[in-house]
Amino acid sequence: MSEGIKLPLPMKKGFGATDRVDAWWKGPTAMVAYLGFMIVYATWRGMMESDFWYFEEFGRSAGHQTMAIESQGSHALSPLFSPLIIPGEGTMGSLVPMWLAWMSPAMFILIFPAGFRATCYYYRKAYYRAFMQQPTGCAVSKPWDEYSGETGLLVIQNLHRYFMYVMLIYLPILSWDFWLSVNFHDASGAHEYGVSFGSICLLVNVIMLAGYTFGCHAFRHVVGGGSNDWTGGALARLRYSMWKLSTGLNEKHKEWALYSLFWVMFTDFYIYACTDPMFGWTDLVLWGGL
Ligand code: FES
Numbered sequence: 301m302s303e304g305i306k307l308p309l310p311m312k313k314g315f316g317a318t319d320r321v322d323a324w325w326k327g328p329t330a331m332v333a334y335l336g337f338m339i340v341y342a343t344w345r346g347m348m349e350s351d352f353w354y355f356e357e358f359g360r361s362a363g364h365q366t367m368a369i370e371s372q373g374s375h376a377l378s379p380l381f382s383p384l385i386i387p388g389e390g391t392m393g394s395l396v397p398m399w400l401a402w403m404s405p406a407m408f409i410l411i412f413p414a415g416f417r418a419t420c421y422y423y424r425k426a427y428y429r430a431f432m433q434q435p436t437g438c439a440v441s442k443p444w445d446e447y448s449g450e451t452g453l454l455v456i457q458n459l460h461r462y463f464m465y466v467m468l469i470y471l472p473i474l475s476w477d478f479w480l481s482v483n484f485h486d487a488s489g490a491h492e493y494g495v496s497f498g499s500i501c502l503l504v505n506v507i508m509l510a511g512y513t514f515g516c517h518a519f520r521h522v523v524g525g526g527s528n529d530w531t532g533g534a535l536a537r538l539r540y541s542m543w544k545l546s547t548g549l550n551e552k553h554k555e556w557a558l559y560s561l562f563w564v565m566f567t568d569f570y571i572y573a574c575t576d577p578m579f580g581w582t583d584l585v586l587w588g589g590l
Pocket of ligand 1: 517
């Protein structure tokens with residue numbers, strides 16, 4: 301470093317004060333709106349199928365369920381409710397005590413995708429700036445001086461790798477949901493393959509989530525970290541291929557993070573709109589079906 305420069309460099313003081321002349325505030329502001337909307341929407345939908353408070357007026361309690369499209373013989377389950385856990389029903393539901401039957405199925409499972417995104421390195425950067433002003437922006441003064449790093453409650457961020465492992469289990473589950481959605485059936489036992497707009501949404505959701513998960517920094521480290529041999533055997537070459545794939549996806553991790561979040565919410569909204577009479581939508585069958 302050249303002599304004569306005194307650190308720290310002088311900076312304007314006061315929330316948002318800066319010498320920057322670009323529109324640095326646009327990104328964090330857009331992020332507040334985007335993430336804020338997604339969090340509110342997911343919470344609302346997650347609560348909708350529960351039997352408490354005023355949410356009883358919606359979803360199953362109101363006499364119809366908004367979790368899966370069952371009309372026209374198709375079956376498209378919203379990714380916000382998959383794997384579907386209803387106390388007392390199915391193999392997984394039977395493991396849940398009946399006194400939890402007031403809970404929405406989403407409440408049993410959303411902690412994993414929510415935890416995965418909340419501890420993601422990209423999202424951390426985004427929401428530390430957008431919501432916590434830590435920092436407000438590069439070379440922009442923030443409202444407080446203290447910075448204690450990811451200590452205290454934030455050590456929970458270290459669980460990211462474990463959330464990633466769980467998300468690797470989600471991918472085949474969501475793929476199975478797509479498979480179910482192209483197997484049309486009716487009460488008489490008739491079966492035909494078909495593709496609806498709902499099944500396309502589920503397929504794109506799996507692809508988006510796979511792109512996001514396989515580009516995860518933790519996944520990249522798991523498949524390629526600590527290796528100094530890429531060619532010594534079949535396993536080494538496989539690890540190299542996976543690391544290369546992960547690296548390519550990782551370069552666009554921000555895009556995968558934001559677009560996959562949009563798509564999972566859009567898919568859920570489409571299924572919601574096709575199942576709630578208020579909208580009057582039906583799933584558009586594009587090919588085959590009954
Ligand atoms: S770092 Fe973003 S999902 Fe792992």
